[in-house]
Amino acid sequence: MGNLWSKEQVKEEEVIEQEEKISITTIEESTVGSKRAADPDQESPKAKKTKKNKRDSRPRQPPLEHSGPREPRLPKKKVALLIGFNGTGYQGLQLNPNSKTIEGEVFEALCKANGVSKDNANDPKKVNWMRCARTDKGVHAAGNILSLKMQIPSDYDIVERTNSFLPEQIRVWGYVPVIGSFNPKTLCDSRIYEYLLPTYVFMEPIKPEITSEQVHEDDLMLSTMVDGEPTTFYARRSTPELIEKRHAYRATQQQLEKFKKAVKLYEGSHNFHNYTIGKGYKDHSSMRYIKNITVSEPMYIRDTEWLSIKLHGQSFMLHQIRKMISMAMLIARTETPVSLIQQTFGEKRINIPKAPALGLLLERPVFDVYNDKLLQKTSKEDRIKIDFDVYKDKIETFKQEWIYSKIFDTEIQEHVFDGFLTFLDAQLGHEYDYLNPEGVIPDICIVHTKYNNKGDDD
CATH class of the missing domain: 3.30.70.580 (Pseudouridine synthase I, catalytic domain, N-terminal subdomain)
Structure with a gap:
């Protein structure tokens, strides 16, 4: 299945390569053959001849021998x-x-x-x-x-x-x-990603036990800004009873609809500077185009309810998808209106946490434009397109065995999303005060960085 080239195609490529070599050689020869103006610092022909004779009289070194046989050259x-x-x-x-x-x-x-x-x-x-x-x-x-x-x-x-x-x-x-x-x-021309999300992340926030010092070996250490000062504290991880309760949770229809409406607001061209790092609002590369986002119906894997979110966009920035999923999730689990999404495309810089990397996978890159142009420019019907569907059976088997099952196993064993919720619900500062029933971004949670200095907020 690997070698998909015909002999005719190999010959065709060899002819093209030979033509390229000939054209390059012709250019070089024409350059060498052209006349140049006399250089006053240039040596005379007599001096050159004397130097050449001296070089010819020197003893020549024998050619270096290879330590072993040369590797045969393959196409x-x-x-x-x-x-x-x-x-x-x-x-x-x-x-x-x-x-x-x-x-x-x-x-x-x-x-x-x-x-x-x-x-x-x-x-x-x-x-x-x-x-x-x-x-x-x-x-x-x-x-x-x-x-x-x-x-x-x-x-x-x-x-x-x-x-x-x-x-x-x-x-x-x-x-x-x-x-x-x-x-x-x-x-x-575009990329399709998938994110797998357990619906228990829509549960209302549950404030964990918080201490200034570590009490238990598995306590979660957190750092945040409190009243302008960096503060470190510890949050008690979820008890086995709470973890069991979360995995048994089933999202309400209202939560599912709210989440779907939120992610749909990402579609189209927007300034996603709040969904990455190292870019400001005025950076043109923060503009991205999302073609389509779909959310599956709930599916039940090992007694836990999950959603599959498919995101099709031209390109994505660092952490962008994880922050997009996180913001929509935060809106669905609080009384925050979905209109907040549109405000995040504005100049105000806020801190949006990253959803766990565990649920994210690249389904495939898309080369439709390349494939179409390739077919238009060649008369050969057997020109091969870049198409993952050729291997769809193998890929689907691999996804089930090595991606989906590993994601579900890891969540059951390590409670990754539960840890993410503990981190969110333990926050002491004002970073997430934009999660409010009014759907406004208060000044207290605006973040100032070198990418959006205070003087740039006008």
Whole structure:
């Protein structure tokens, strides 16, 4: 399933490469052959000849011998590598020295499978390594794209061989030959994410026991600003009885409708500066376009009620989806009107907490524009599109076994969302005073950073 290229396509690409080489050589030759003005500091022909004779009289060094036989050269093609992974235990997707990353595992496996030559194994840049959608620590992906110039052996399936060197929580689905200038990040026209949310997060806030010193080993340490001063305190984690009560909770129809209305307000073009870090209201890159958001009907997994939220947008910023889910959730569990969402697109800077990374996964990047242009520019009917549906059965099996089940298992064992609620309900300051029945953002909870200084609020 991995090698999808025909011999005709390989020949076609070789002809194109030869034509590119010829055109480059022609340019170089024309440059060399052109006349230049005389340089007053240039040596005379006689002096050059004397130097040449001296060089020729020097003893020549014998050519260096290679320590071993040269590795046979295999054909290399620019490809889009379709992958999926469970991000648990990894410091995100992107290659990072001295960190355990998804890309690090995939690159190492490709080297072992001879998809990357030994000469290029020490530096991914040598094979023009790129990624489509970067994912954070602990975030999963049913589908994502890496691109590189990959060696394609003819005597075995490179996809199968690469997977044999990968842990089961990381899979290569296949590869698609792409144009030489292919950049998966810029040519991806949109991305689809999914967030799995237990509905017990809609329960009314329950104030936990708070102390100035740690009393129990598993107490949650929290830091916040109280009256302008940084304050550290400890919150008692939920009792087994409260955790059991939360998992048995079922959202009301009113809560579900309110949550759905809230997330629908994210659709369209808005300034999402409040939903990321390191960007201000006046930063043009804070503008993002959300195509569509859908919320599933409640589903019941291991006695807990869950929702699946699908978010389809052109692109998303760091933490954006987790903050979007969190804000809609906070509105649904309080008396705050959904109109607050629209206010968050304005200049006022507020602190929106991040929902746990546990529930977030990248379903797939979308390349519809690239695929359409590719088909228009070529007469070949067998030109291959970037399409995850080719592997939908394998991907669905992987999602069930390595993403969904792991999310549910982790929540049951570690009570991740319960810990998130404890953190929210234990706050002592005024950070979340924007959660009020009037739906207004009071000045006391406005955050001032270098991205929105006090003088910039007018």
